[in-house]
Amino acid sequence: MFLDEATIDVSGGYGGKGCVSYRREKYVPRGGPNGGDGGGGGNVILIADENTDTLSDYASDKRFGAPKGKMGLGKNMNGRGGEDLLLKVPPGTVVTGENGEHLADLSVNGQKVVIAHGGKGGFGNSHFKSSVRQKPDFAELGEPGEEKIIKLELKLVADVGIIGYPSVGKSTLISVISSAKPKIADYPFTTLVPNLGVVDVEDRSYIVCDVPGLIEGASEGKGLGDKFLRHIERCGILLHLLDVSRALEGTEVNVEKLKEDYDAIRKELEAYSPTLSKKKEFVILNKIDLIADNSDSIETELKKLGIDIFMSISSATREGTDLLTKKIHPIVLEEREKRVPVKEDPDKIPTLKPLDDSNKMGAYQIEKQSDGSIIVSGKRLEQFTVMTDFSKEGAVQRFRDVLERIGLKQTLENEIGENDVDVIIGGIPVNNYL
DSSP states (O other), X not given: OOOOEEEEEEEOOOOOOOXXXXXXXXXXXXXXXXXXXXXXXXXXXXXEOTTOOXXXXXXXXXXXXXXOOOOOBTTTBOOOOOOOEEEEEOTTEEEEOTTSOEEEEEOSTTOEEEEEOOOOOOOOGGGGOOSSOSSOOOOOOOOOOOEEEEEEEEOOOOSEEEEOSTTSSHHHHHHHHSSOOOOOOSSXXXXXXXXXXXXXXXXXXXXXXXXXXXXXXXXXXXXXXXXXXXXXXXXXXXXXXXXXXXXXXXXXXXXXXXXXXXXXXXXXXXXXXXXXXXXXXXXEXXXXXXXXXXXXXXXXXXXXXXXXXXXXXXXTTTBTHHHHHHHHHHXXXXXXXXXXXXXXXXTOOOBSSOOOTTOOTTOOEEEEOTTSOEEEEOHHHHHHHHTOOTTSHHHHHHHHHHHHHTTHHHHHHHHHTTOOOOEEETTEEOGGGO
């Protein structure tokens, strides 16, 4: 099943919990805390894989979570980190967020991006030993991983895109110049999904894409065009097929009708995307087997109307098709060179928004809600709060000490006064711990 759009829910793995442990060794009179740290949760990583040509893997499965980190152990043994979850997508996949913001563009095979980070592992109790806290009875909880709802949108990456009205011979052409086997019939919208074919010329090859036929209003949702115009955006060049049979009036060809067809498709390309309208285009006159030897005069008339015909062919009889593949071959290679991306470090996986470790505990904002509750926000402060084990008195005391040190405890007491209102940090009500 061909699927070029999918919306999925991804979440990084939970960080592992820190360990509470003490040395219990014979002949060691002053055994202290030795709890290890929890392992970090796995990341969710998208990777472009050329062996995948559809998003059908995400048709039924909609939730994907990376493994969590392991809990820390005694003897200062840290827990193992969760493995990263790799999600394969076809090259040409564009990733957007829930609000429509652009997040990533995986256009090259092997390209990767961290889409959701795993949570940080919690510190074991050995981290909290001090002169005034010689036997800490608590450790940190693991941090929850990032959660995102993302939209995947496939824009096929092809060297050549074949465009035109329905039934102008696009599917027939791709079937005779490549090994593609699209559905071919004598009614409009036979092609319901894009077809890709590999064309071999000499010792090189290139990819051709045949998309469903366009009609007037395609960019506004009419027909099937608006659904598949996105695939033409990634093509290096366009072959615009004009069907002489659409302009036949008896035995004569009405070149004005061909001009109207051409202008209508061009209008839809421009309405959909300025970038698409500027792509290099070659106009092909198709089905010339229906007009005997009259193609030269038609080409001349169309040139007078501002349309230069690159070639005249007949997909059905294969007249001129081999020559066409050879003529566009050097053009394809030239355009392909322009699209070669800058090589990246293969060992470095980019992230959508790099984790900012510079955020300080004291960087926070206080916001009063309409119901009277108080929301305290701040990246590091929220992380600290969700990783605090409030079931342990020592952890609660540490939480209070930190809030007092950054001045938040006094600020909240002044805001609350004698009122009974909720104070929430990182989604956790903390009234009882102030």
